[in-house]
Amino acid sequence: QLQLVESGGGLVQPGGSLRLSCAASGFTLDHYAIGWFRQAPGKEREGVACISFSDETTYYADAVKGRFTISKDNAKNTLYLQMDTLKPEDTAVYYCAAGSLYYPCFRYTAKDYTNWGQGTQVTVSS
Numbered sequence: 001q002l003q004l005v006e007s008g009g010g011l012v013q014p015g016g017s018l019r020l021s022c023a024a025s026g027f028t029l030d031h032y033a034i035g036w037f038r039q040a041p042g043k044e045r046e047g048v049a050c051i052s053f054s055d056e057t058t059y060y061a062d063a064v065k066g067r068f069t070i071s072k073d074n075a076k077n078t079l080y081l082q083m084d085t086l087k088p089e090d091t092a093v094y095y096c097a098a099g100s101l102y103y104p105c106f107r108y109t110a111k112d113y114t115n116w117g118q119g120t121q122v123t124v125s126s
Contacts, residue, residue: 030077033108
């Protein structure tokens with residue numbers, strides 16, 4: 001069974017930081033394209049950051065570039081998203097995902113990923 005479990009979400013003030021974790025089980029995360037997505041109420045699920053399978057290059061959405069950092073720990077089979085300088089517009093449910101995707105990961109959308117976590121709520125509010 002392939003499973004992804006997110007954790008680390010919560011309520012923070014604007015300018016604050018959170019680190020999200022995504023623990024994988026049932027498969028080796030290192031063999032997949034992996035990424036973080038988010039979905040705010042009334043909006044489509046959008047890509048936040050990802051790591052390509054082929055060369056492990058990282059990519060970031062313009063909205064989070066310079067503030068968020070995606071990383072993974074192969075020994076722990078865990079994906080992370082460090083979120084700094086959080087803004088109210090970052091409020092969303094954040095999901096991690098994995099898929100057998102071989103182009104650079106930014107070329108794919110949520111529809112292309114096959115394995116998903118249940119999501120963790122991030123709320124940025126004063």
